[in-house]
Amino acid sequence: MPTTKAELLQGTLDLLILKTISAAPMHGYAIAQRIQQRSDDVLVVEEGSLYPCLYRMEEKGWIAAEWGKSENNRRAKYYSLTRAGRKQLEEETAIWERVHRAITLVLQTA
């Protein structure tokens, strides 16, 4: 099925990643897969921008990284949400919903 490579804004990628790992720690590949799955294949993460984004978020202290064993017994880096990250997630979700509501309002007016 053809996927549309929607241009994701940098900020939105942060939000998506934070939400994805809020449930459980995952490695980078799983995060990309999960985002694609949950969005019904609409949002396809640019893999080239995924890892720099993950590193930046780690620098900012929103996520923490730890080496562990993957499902097929290979070494992989697992990312989990920190307390600061949880707060960031809440803030960004609130911002996104406000923006979303605003745009919907504008589109509704005929």
Place this chain on the structure above:
Amino acid sequence: MKLMRTIWLRIRSLWQRREVKQEIDEELRFHLDQRTEEFIAAGMSPEDAAREARKRFGNWQSVREECRDVRGASFGEGMLRDLRFSLRILAKSPGFTTVAVLMLAIGIGSVTTMFGVVRAIVINPFFSPNADRLALVWSKEGQTVSTLDYFDIREQATSFAELGAYSLQRVNLGGDHPESLGSASCTPGVLRAFGVTPALGRWLEPSDEQKGAPPVAVISHRLWQQSFAGDPGLIGRPIRLNGANVTVVGIMPADFEFCSPWLYPYTCEIWRPLQLQRDQVGRDTGWWLVMGCLKEGVTLAAADAEIKAIGARFKAAHPNTNARKPFLVSSLRFEMTRYSSSYVWMIFGAAALVLLVACANVASMLLARSVRRHGEFGVRIALGATPGQILRLALSEGLLLSLAGMIAGAGVAVADVRVLMFLAHVADNRKAALVLDGHAFAFAAGLSLLAGLLAGFPPALAALRISVADLLRTDSRGAAGSNTRHRLLRGLIVTQIAVAFILANVAVLFSASYAKLIEANASLATDYVLSAELNLCGARYEKNDVQTRFCEQLAERVAALPGVAAAGFTSQLPLRGGASRDILVNDEVFDPAAERTVAECSEVTPGYFAAAGIPLLQGRTLRAGGVGTNVNDVVVNRALAEKCWPGKDPLGKIIRPNAAVAWFQVRVVGVVGNVCRSAGEPKPPPQMYWTIDRAWGKNTFLVVRSQRPGGTLAPVLQHSIAELDPDLPLSRIRTFQTMVHEATQDSRIVAWLTNYCMIVAIGLVAIGLYGTLSYHVLQRTREIGVRMALGASRRDVVHLIFRQGFGWVLMGITIGIGGALAVTTTLRAMVYEVNPLNPLSLTAATGAVALAAAVACWLPARRASRVDPMAALRCE
């Protein structure tokens, strides 16, 4: 928490760069492999799957680079790249690079040299395992301890692990070449306190102190090597000291430094046992230096308090003698550095200021050059360079220059140290300590890093303020960032001028102080007077009258030599302190608690006054032996006459000792001029001169005034003495000129060094001003062209440029005056007879700086006046 995490990640990126890079690669590879497997599971062939996965991933290399950048793991490579680039740029302009490196080299080298000096002379003035715990006990400030007091302290004090008494003398070493050496008679505790083990043989022991024990001595390593050729069989063999055979029982290790107050400029080469008698002595007898090693954990303050308490007990028990002896303890390190440390630190500060000027100079040169690289920085920013990267690039130039400066500076420092050792009278062990070792080089490295950052910072700051939009304008002269650049340049040149002004002021002060010192001692400094030291030791001169007769005989013989105008003996030379006594005059009575006049006592033969050139002001001098001699004559100096009998005629007055029993009573027969006790003394002390038979020491000085410059007399003098006693060496033969020269040496060195700092600083300022003004003229070329087109003459343009330059100079001097006033008030104690706040020195400093500035402004001003208005207007 977040900051800690970031710092930890950065540190990890620096120290474990390879691991961090490998981890990044591993993580990305894992992702790629998972993607490949997914494609294989979907039915692709392995090669196709791999290729698709790669394609989907995007540009593998750039992702890797970006990840590394975020982590900071590419900092090292980026830095190296920047350094290589800066190196190429610097190599393209060798003239600028050479000048900048030279400036930094001089600055870094000077400060490193002073660091070595501070370490060798102030922080660790001597080497000993117990250096921190060596302390001296005094009965009063600068006063020795008596025998009975010493024994009592030894029994009662608990703060000292080792305690001993000693006194310093000169001894005559016999042999093929008799020489006069410094020696200490000490109890065993003194040597043990120093905590070193003998290189050969043993120390002095309590058994050597007993009456009747065979005479032994311990000698220094240097003496062993020089006079006995390092013969290990010397232990147990006798040497001839003061005409008697003394067995050598020990040899000190090579790095042993026996330090003591009052030892300079001699060194101690021989240690002999001190035989102190406890009985049959008065409480006040004995003049011993007491040195000891504090116990572990006992502070100096605690020891001082204990000794003071013991002193108070003495005072209560023996009020007659101990009433004015509060007792105190001072550390040996303090005693050895108390006079020199402030000067050394001051010169260190001056050298640091010179380095500051050099850094500011290099910074302004870099700043002016960065105009040309304006476009390059703009392009970098446009291509996405972060401020951090720009900063790194701009700083790397400064760091490279300072690295080269450090290497060249090491050479400068080595040369500086050589020059210093040549100029200053420094003991051999201190010379060894002054060598620049690993610590000094580490200091130089740290210093050059700091200097590089300082020098590179202003251009970096200017580079950061560049805005890309402004760059696209073709008019690059008026480009953005030039405001910052102008302000920075102005700030830098004004700072340099202010600092140079402060240094000039300090140098003028110390030069004036030295000039005053020379002037005050000018009457003494003559080539026509010779002095030599004689040590009348040994059994032959045991008796006092033998000693007296010998001196009188020798004085007559020497006075009779052709070419000699006068000759005399004295127990202490001018400009060297010696013995002093408390005296009673007029109706004063002995009161142990009262402060009395302290007079310096010299025992002289009558010819001394004429020989030394001390003028007779009133009465007569002492008469020679024979009929009519009255041994109760005394000659006083003007200071004593004015102190004790102000306004009255001193002739005929009686002087008595400040003791319960008046064991002498002398009558004043004459008044002579004043002679200082040390070169820098503001007021000469009261002095009295009496006949030589009162001399109790073995050391005496022959003073000879000749009709020709004194140097030629030395062999003749030796001959005369050899006729009377062939074993007696005549040592330290020098003219009074040399004597004054040596006494004023410290002041002279300080003046030289501060002048050196001033000259270097002013030279740097001149170069900096020239450079800044040239850049300024370049910036204003168009304006100058317009002015000239509108009718300004060449002279007007020159005035314009001079005004600009001198505006900076004025600003710098104004700021500098405040700094100079602050600095020189703290220097008040260090200058001789010169008021630090006098306007003459400020004027002289201003003059020096202004002169240099005028010379520096001249060329740019001339160049500005040569501007062709049409070319200037056209060349944008």
